[in-house]
Amino acid sequence: MKKISIEVDGKSYLIVTKDEKTELGIKGHTTPEKDEETHEIYVPNILIITRKNADVLFVLRGGGNDSFAIMIAQDLYDKFQYQWFEPLADNYRELLYVNEADYAKKNLQNIQLG
Template sequence: MIKESILINGIEYQFETKGNKTELVYDIELTDSKNDDLVNIGIPSILVVTRNSGEILFILECSEGESFEILSASSLYERKIQWFEPLADNYRKLLYVNNKDYVKAAYKLFTWNDIYEFSLIDRSSVAYRTRGSGDWKYVADGANGYILSLIDGVPYWSDAVGQIPFAIDTYRLLRNKNSVKFVGGVFAEGNFSAAIKSLITGELDKTNSWDNYFVLRGSLFAEKKFTYKVLPTGKDYPKNSLNEVITNYDVNNLSKPITKIERDKYL
């Protein structure tokens, strides 16, 4: 049995995990049988996210109309709930992350520099198709099939983070944020048939989903991390060459959510 005492919004709650199940527990003092005083039990408005084996991973704040619930990470993923882009759809505020070692196996562990290093590899656009060599959420040196990644102690859906290598690589190829957005919209489904259909119909992915926000995260980062200079070669042909300069822009800026100004301007 695992017992957890977790502080949420200034109130301490007790949880017990046993038999692959977690429960919210209240200790109530027994009194004289003639004492009929009511005991008020406050149920917090939170979503307690667990492993399939029951251990608590993290806790989110309920949105309007929701009530206390304990659910697995896979169930949360199916509902498309997220906690890392406040302006995107289905956002819930992250209230608590369990940083104990016994839950680390639920995640693939990374730093933002790891994500950046993966993004530096020059890949063709087709490499980012579903299960291609650039499909970060699938490949062994990426999330390796884990639906959750822990980056510098913060959990993320792996398929959200996987948009960043695509965005950075595509920006370095096209050097234009709007072009990255267009390519991302065309290949949103990760396969050629859907991409061809998008090109024919002109129906691009313009939803307010976390995927599009992370594509923008990657391209905004790339715009500041990489600059380009046209330099003379001293030859008749080609007379000039385009040189890429990598700046000292901090890779941890990848952790910053999209602001309202950025959303309104680019999405």
């Protein structure tokens, strides 16, 4: 299991990769079983970019038409054509996080990250 802690807009999140699946963990609070009060959960507008085996490569801030997503890098290039290295470019998305772990570094060498 691989865990990555990131902060987005002052809130902490945990990205967990296990068994070739990546998920976003959101801190919550336990409540009594009889609690019927509605509790809001904020999911950040971020794009978690992974390899095909679900290893996290980097995280982008979503734009106005985006919503939270986990996608492989190839889909990012083929379907969205987002850019994170030139703020004036069309389809620019802010780079929030780059995975510095050894298993990700060798895959990031082929990607321009800034």
